[in-house]
Amino acid sequence: MKKSVAMGLIVLGLLAGVSGYLIRSEVDEGKLKVARAEDSLSKGKSLFSLNPISKQIGKRVSSEAKQKIGEANQEISYYESLYRWLFGLGGASVVIGFFLLFRRAKRWK
Secondary structure (H helix, E strand, O other): OHHHHHHHHHHHHHHHHHHHHHHHHHHHHHHHHHHHHHHHHHHHHHHHOOOHHHHHHHHHHHHHHHHHHHHHHHHHHHHHHHHHHHHHHHHHHHHHHHHHHHOOOOOOO
């Protein structure tokens, strides 16, 4: 019974760690996309600021882009906390599982 619980904790810990790793790779990719979008937005602002008419068009376009970038940053921060939580949970589960698996039973007199 003790060994099956320990093995279950180890397997669950490893699954949580792998899930956290996969989420982290997606978060890193999302950060790169947001950085590219912010760079494109700043280039677009400088391009649209050449005359007053294009400046108004640029403000409208950039406000929508800023909103989408802000939403993406909120989603990124949510998934960052999720993968950190999964890494912590996975590590703790593996350590507890190995502890339960290899500890010696003490006999009380």
